[in-house]
Amino acid sequence: MGRRKNQARPAGSDSWNPVADWYTGWVGAEGSEHHRRVAIPALLELLLPARGEQVLDVGCGPGVLAPHVAGAGARYTGVDASRRLLEFARRHHAAHGRFVQGDATKLQEIGELQAGAFDAAVFLLSIQDIDPLEDALAAAAWAVRPGGRVVLLMTHPCFRIPRQSGWGWDRQRKLQYRRVDRYLTRLAVPMKSYGAARHGFTRSYHRPLGAYVNGLAACGLRVDGIHEIPTHKSPEPGPHARAERLATREIPLFLGLRAVKEEGR
Template sequence: MPPRPRKPFRPQGQSGFKPKKTAPSEDKGWDPVAAWYDKLVGEAGSDYHRHVILPATLKWLDLQGGESILDVCCGQGVLVKPLLEGKIGRYLGVDASPRLIKAAKSRHGSDKRVSFVTADACQPGEWADGTYDAATCLMAVHDVPEPVGMFQNISDGLKPGGKVVLVFMHPCFRIPRQSHWGWDADQKIQYRRLDSYGSAREIQIATHPGKGTGEETIFYHRPLAQLLSAIGEDGLAVVGCEELYSHRRSQGGGAFSKAEHRAVEEFPMFMALVAIKRS
C-alpha cells in the first residue's frame, strides 16, 4: 500500500506558526549535533532517562514479550537495551540523523531482532507499514517541524488497537528561554515563571552555551491543545497521561532547600501520553 499524502498541520487560532520548510532529502534531524547528543545520552541514557523517562516508558508499554516495536526518532537507540530485556520480538528504530543511526547500529546492530532506518519521521515512508504492536517517541515531539506528519506515520505503522507512548518536555512548564525558576525571599518559596506559553514558536537552542561552537538545534514549542489536536488528527486516541517530575533533590538545608524540594514536586518536567490506533 503506498503511503498516504501528508496533510500540513494548521492549528486553529492566533497561536499557530508555519515552520521553516526543509526538503525531506536534506533534513538530517540532529545530525549536526550528533556527537554532542551521543555523548550526553550514550547507551544507558542520561540521568533523567535512567530515573524518569525510561521507567515511565516501559511502564506504559507494559510489554508481555514478543511484541514488535517501532521507535520513532530513536536517536542512538537508548531504548533498545531495556526493550530487549523485555524480550520483544522485533524492533525498528527510525531517525533522520545518519550519525545517530550509525551510533545505534554500532551498539545494537548485531542483534537479529533489531534494525534501523535513516528517514525523516515527518515524511511518508515504507517503514510505516502497519505491522507494529506498539510505538514510542521519546524526547522528540518538540524536535520535529510537522507533528501531524509524524503522528500519521506512527498511526500508519501500528496495527489496529496498537499503542504509542510519547514522552516529551512538559509544554506548560518547560519552555526553553521562556520558563525559569525564581525565588521569593519574602514568602520563602521557589516559583516557576512563564514568559509565554500560548504562542507556538521556534526556539534556537545552543548545545554548548558559552563555548561559541555555533552548534544549535530548534525546539518547537506548541501549546498542549495543539499537540493533542495533532495527535488526534489521524486516527490516534489519547487514553493515558502522566506528568513526570524530577528525581533530583537539593543536598543542602534551610528554607531554600525546603522550598526547592516542594517546587520540584509541584512542577513536572516531562509529560507522558499514551494513545491507541482506532480500528
C-alpha cells in the same frame, strides 16, 4: 493554531548530524541520567511492551531504548534522520534491534516500514525536535495497527518551555515558584550549538498541550493514559532546600501521553 512564518521553517531533519558527537558523549549508549532515572522508566510504564510485539522508536537517535524493548522480549525498530546517530546506535545496539534511516514525518516513504506493522510507536524525548507535529503523528498512526498504541514522552509543554519558563523565588512567601512567560503560541526555538566545534544547531518546537491531544485525536489516536513526572533532581543543601524540594515535587517537568489507535482506522 496558526504558526508565525519564521517559526515554520524546520532546522532540517538531519540537523542532528553536526551535534551527534556532543549528544552521544552526553547520553552514551545507556542514556543520560535523565533517561535512566526518569524518561525511560516513565515511557516503559506507559508502553508496557509485551513479548513478541513490534515496537517502533521514532527519532531513536543513539538507540538507548533498544535494550529495554529487547529485554521485554519485544522486537525493536529505531528510525532517525541522522546518519551519525544511527551509526552510533548500530555500533552499540545492533544485537537489540534494527535501525533505519528516514524522516519521522514521512514514515510512509521508508521502504523498510509497512502500514500497520507495529504494535506500538514511541517518541522518547524526540517529538519536540520533530516538525511538523501533525505529520509526525499521522505517520505514527500509519505505522501502528488498529488497537496499537502511540506513546509520547517529552518535557512538559505546560511548565518547561525552552527560554520561556524557569524557577523563581518568592521572598515574601518563602516559596519557589514556576514562572511561565509564554505558552499558547507555538515556538521554534534554536538551541545553542554544542561541543568543541560548536557548529550546527537544532530546534526545539514548543506547542501547547492541546496541539498534542488534538493532533493525536485527528489521526484516530485516543489518549488513554497521561503521566506527569517531576524531575529526579534533589536540591542542593541550603536555606531554600525545603521549598525547592516541595516545588520540584509539585511541578512536573516531564509528560508522558499514551494513545490507542481506534479500530477501523
